[in-house]
Each structure stands twice: as C-alpha cells, then as structure tokens.
Amino acid sequence: MIEFENVAYSYGGGELLSDISVKLAPGSFHFLTGPSGSGKTTLMKLCYGALLPTAGHVTLFGNDVRSLDRDDIAMVRRRVGVVHQDCQFLNHLPVAENIGLPLTVSGRHDETGGEDLSELLSWVGLSNRADALPPELSGGERQRAALARAVIMSPDVVLADEPTGNVDWEMSQRLLRLLVELNKMGKTVLIATHDLGLIRATKAQVQARVLRIANRRIQLAGADL
Amino acid sequence: MSALQVAIAALWTGDRHADRVVPPSGFTAQLTLFASGTMAFLAVFALALSLASGRLATIWGQELARTATIRVVAPVDQRAAQTQAALRILETTKGVASARALTDAEQQSLLAPWFGPELAIDALPVPRLIEIIEDSDGMDPEGLRLRLAAEVPGAVLDNHNRWRAPLVKAASRLKLLGWISTILITATLAAMVTLAANAALSANAQVIAVLRLVGATDGYIAQAFIRRFTLRALSGAAAGMVLGMLAVLLLPSTDDAGGFLTGLGFQGWHWLVPLLIPFLAGAVAFAATGAAARRTLKELA
Numbered sequence: 001m002i003e004f005e006n007v008a009y010s011y012g013g014g015e016l017l018s019d020i021s022v023k024l025a026p027g028s029f030h031f032l033t034g035p036s037g038s039g040k041t042t043l044m045k046l047c048y049g050a051l052l053p054t055a056g057h058v059t060l061f062g063n064d065v066r067s068l069d070r071d072d073i074a075m076v077r078r079r080v081g082v083v084h085q086d087c088q089f090l091n092h093l094p095v096a097e098n099i100g101l102p103l104t105v106s107g108r109h110d111e112t113g114g115e116d117l118s119e120l121l122s123w124v125g126l127s128n129r130a131d132a133l134p135p136e137l138s139g140g141e142r143q144r145a146a147l148a149r150a151v152i153m154s155p156d157v158v159l160a161d162e163p164t165g166n167v168d169w170e171m172s173q174r175l176l177r178l179l180v181e182l183n184k185m186g187k188t189v190l191i192a193t194h195d196l197g198l199i200r201a202t203k204a205q206v207q208a209r210v211l212r213i214a215n216r217r218i219q220l221a222g223a224d225l
Numbered sequence: 226m227s228a229l230q231v232a233i234a235a236l237w238t239g240d241r242h243a244d245r246v247v248p249p250s251g252f253t254a255q256l257t258l259f260a261s262g263t264m265a266f267l268a269v270f271a272l273a274l275s276l277a278s279g280r281l282a283t284i285w286g287q288e289l290a291r292t293a294t295i296r297v298v299a300p301v302d303q304r305a306a307q308t309q310a311a312l313r314i315l316e317t318t319k320g321v322a323s324a325r326a327l328t329d330a331e332q333q334s335l336l337a338p339w340f341g342p343e344l345a346i347d348a349l350p351v352p353r354l355i356e357i358i359e360d361s362d363g364m365d366p367e368g369l370r371l372r373l374a375a376e377v378p379g380a381v382l383d384n385h386n387r388w389r390a391p392l393v394k395a396a397s398r399l400k401l402l403g404w405i406s407t408i409l410i411t412a413t414l415a416a417m418v419t420l421a422a423n424a425a426l427s428a429n430a431q432v433i434a435v436l437r438l439v440g441a442t443d444g445y446i447a448q449a450f451i452r453r454f455t456l457r458a459l460s461g462a463a464a465g466m467v468l469g470m471l472a473v474l475l476l477p478s479t480d481d482a483g484g485f486l487t488g489l490g491f492q493g494w495h496w497l498v499p500l501l502i503p504f505l506a507g508a509v510a511f512a513a514t515g516a517a518a519r520r521t522l523k524e525l526a
Contacts, residue, residue, distance in 0.1 A: 070522075071442050078440035088435050092248040104246065105441035149439065 007056035034213030081150030089134035096130040139166030261461035269469025275403025282396035299379035320364030447518035458510030
C-alpha cells in the first residue's frame with residue numbers, strides 16, 4: 001500500500017528523517033512512536049502526499065509519489081483516511097455534512113443522505129450531535145467526527161496522528177477500539193502516538209507492530225513493549 | 226469536450242454542493258457586485274462615446290467631403306455676371322455632379338442667426354454662394370482654382386478641407402479614446418475581481434486545506450470560487466448596464482441641432498452592443514478567478 005525506500009526529509013536546516021525504509025502491508029496495524037518533534041507528523045504527511053521526500057522514494061498504491069500530479073494526489077486521498085492531531089472542519093456546515101464531505105467532493109453526494117452516514121454517526125457516538133456545528137463540539141467529539149470523516153469513503157488506509165491527544169483515557173480506549181474494528185475489516189492502520197500505555201492496551205486486542213523514530217531513523221520496537 | 230467547455234457547463238448547471246463548501250462571504254460579495262456594476266455603467270458611456278464619435282467621423286468624412294462652396298466676391302453690378310461665369314466653368318469641370326447658386330432667401334436664412342431675419346440683404350455687398358456637389362470620383366480643387374482665378378477673379382473656392390480635416394481627426398481620436406477607456410475598464414474589472422478572489426481564497430485557506438485533505442481536486446475547489454465570482458460579476462454588470470443604458474436613453478435628444486454632445490448615444494443596432502457588457506464582465510471574472518485560484522492552489526499541499 002505505502003512503501004518508503006531510503007526516504008529522507010529535511011525542512012532546510014538538516015535532516016529530520018533519514019534512511020527510512022518501511023512498508024505498510026494491506027491489513028497491517030502499525031503504531032508510530034517517538035519523542036515530540038522526532039518527525040511523526042512529517043512521516044504521516046509523507047504517507048498521503050502532503051510532503052514530498054527530499055531523498056529516496058515513497059510509493060503510494062504502486063506509484064512513486066513524485067510522478068503523481070495534484071489530481072492524482074487528490075485521488076490517493078480518497079483511498080487514505082487521515083485524522084489530524086488538531087482536526088479541522090468546515091465550520092459553517094453541520095457535523096453530518098462535514099463527515100459526508102469526502103463523498104460530496106468526490107461527486108457522490110447522493111450517498112451522504114443514506115443509512116451509511118447515520119450508521120457511521122452512531123458508530124462514533126455522534127448521532128445526537130449530527131446537526132451541531134464543529135466549533136460546538138468538545139475535543140473528543142471532534143476526534144470522533146474526524147475519524148468518521150476519515151473512514152466514510154471506506155479507504156484502504158487510515159492514518160491517525162495522535163488521535164487520542166485531546167481526550168481522556170476512557171475516550172481514547174473507545175477511539176482505539178474503533179480503529180481496531182476498522183483493522184479487522186481489513187483496513188491498513190497507522191497511528192502516531194507517544195502514549196505507550198495506549199499501545200500496550202491495544203496490543204492485547206490486535207497484532208500491532210510498533211515503529212519508533214529515534215535519531216532520525218525508524219526502528220522496530222521490541223515485542224516487550 | 227474541452228476542459229473549458231466542461232468548466233462553462235459546470236458554471237451554468239452549477240453544483241449546489243460545491244457552492245456550499247465555501248462559506249458565504251456577505252460584505253465582499255456586495256463589493257464585487259458594486260464594482261462590476263460601476264464598471265459596466267462606465268463602459269456603457271465609453272461605448273456610447275466611441276460609437277457616437279465614430280458616426281460623427283463618418284458623417285464629416287463622407288458627406289462633407291463631397292461638397293464644396295464658391296464665394297463670388299464682386300461689386301454688386303458685376304456679381305450676377307461673375308456668378309454665371311463661375312457656373313459655366315463648373316458645368317465643364319470634371320467631377321462636379323451639380324452646382325447651383327444659392328438664392329437670396331437661402332442666403333438670408335444662413336445669415337439670420339447673426340443679423341436677424343429683418344436684414345435687407347440687397348443693401349449689403351454680400352458675396353454670392355455657389356454650392357457644389359461632387360460626384361463619386363471627386364474633382365481637382367487646384368485645377369478649378371486656377372481656372373477660376375483666370376476667368377472669374379472674384380470667385381474663391383472653399384472645398385471645406387481646411388476645417389473638415391481637424392474635425393474628422395478629432396472625432397477619430399475621441400473614438401479611439403472611447404475604445405481605450407473600454408479596454409481600461411475591462412482591465413480594471415479584471416484587477417478588482419482578482420483582488421476580491423485572492424482575498425476570498427486567502428480568507429478560506431483553512432477551508433481549502435480541509436477540502437484537499439478529504440480528496441477534493443483543485444478543479445472542484447476552484448469551481449466553487451469561479452462560479453461565485455462569475456455570477457456576481459455577471460449580475461452586477463447586468464444591473465450597471467441597464468442603469469447606464471437608461472441614463473443614455475434619458476439624455477436630451479435634439480437631433481436638429483446635430484451637436485456633438487446631443488449626438489452622444491446609440492443608434493440602430495448599436496443599442497445591442499452594450500448588451501455584451503455583462504457577458505464580457507462574466508468572462509473576465511471567470512478568467513481572473515480561475516487564474517487566481519490556480520495560482521493559490523498550486524502553493525498548497
């Protein structure tokens with residue numbers, strides 16, 4: 001699905017990531033961990049074409065990311081659901097329309113009125129908030145709305161960057177269960193987090209691999225974690 | 226179908242969902258409407274100026290070019306004889322379609338604006354005027370002048386060139402100025418729409434980022450803005466054009482005097498020309514917003 005081959009990325013002042021080679025196979029579940037500022041978010045952005053590697057090759061669904069034009073990138077994003085650390089929405093549209101936005105922009109607006117959307121809303125526990133505007137949502141509700149928006153197109157890959165950053169332990173468990181469920185449905189999942197407790201709790205439910213960024217490189221963390 | 230045709234088709238049929246993804250923008254929308262309305266209003270006058278002075282130049286150039294006048298300045302007792310001599314010469318002059326001496330009554334009415342209707346024209350040594358109408362080949366004024374000088378010493382030929390040429394030139398310049406004004410107005414409208422579109426695009430940077438993240442193509446995002454600005458420019462310009470045409474319609478019309486200022490306006494099929502203004506404004510807004518959107522979007526991830 002997503003393959004990194006000797007990838008390096010630098011923001012100008014020295015390399016943030018170097019010599020990264022990693023492969024996200026279909027149906028796999030990965031955690032990405034590492035200290036703050038180690039490049040977790042940067043690596044995530046490389047995964048959906050928001051950044052281009054400064055060296056090496058990133059392959060998305062079999063195509064080198066450098067060979068993709070802007071429309072191709074848009075098509076890639078319809079197959080990759082992204083949950084950002086600080087989720088952004090269209091603040092003038094209600095939650096339900098925001099969650100259906102990926103369908104709207106890909107010309108499948110007719111499907112947003114259907115049962116799938118209401119099912120998805122109840123799955124993330126936002127049925128009673130469907131008509132609220134995004135600024136009225138709490139941090140946890142925003143995270144869940146972002147997750148629902150990320151999966152409505154039934155993407156092949158779900159990327160979540162600190163999806164539990166703004167929520168309490170109970171809510172983070174709930175979000176994680178949603179992601180584990182998605183993985184069991186065959187989606188490839190990559191979660192960036194620095195919360196080791198969360199990783200431990202998840203490993204009991206699913207076969208998860210942990211990638212740790214240290215010294216600009218990726219290491220496969222030990223099974224003891 | 227070409228990309229442009231697809232874009233125009235999308236513009237007309239519209240995508241109400243695409244429209245909704247960009248938040249409504251109230252005040253700046255009014256400004257775009259106002260600006261395109263004002264520009265259309267001014268464009269109507271620029272067009273009226275161009276078309277009217279074009280007409281004027283044509284009239285002065287063609288109709289007056291085919292007439293000339295001979296003044297017979299002679300003592301009263303010789304005047305009739307010299308006039309006859311001049312007319313005889315004109316009969317044999319190549320390029321003269323007809324020539325006739327003005328009657329006393331005609332000369333009196335010509336002088337009436339200056340001396341009043343009660344003037345006894347016989348009592349004054351007023352020169353006799355001969356009106357010459359040239360045929361389509363035109364005559365040779367220098368040859369005629371030489372013959373007149375030899376045979377009718379009191380006759381002076383005036384083929385109107387002296388004062389016609391600068392008038393035709395002035396009218397042509399006015400026409401050019403009118404067209405330049407129209408072009409400048411169009412360019413100004415493009416500049417204003419570009420500024421407004423740029424402002425809207427930067428104000429909606431977060432919206433655009435969200436749309437890109439969920440897989441919207443640049444074309445989809447641009448379409449939402451293009452449609453909005455094109456329709457605003459089109460409707461604003463339509464209102465401005467209607468007001469401008471009403472204003473031209475209400476200009477006092479005194480065709481008898483034939484003055485330049487009163488001739489400002491449209492005639493015949495020229496009334497259809499301003500109807501193009503809203504579509505031109507729409508096309509300008511379409512292109513300007515499209516260019517602004519492509520430029521802005523290219524810089525985003």
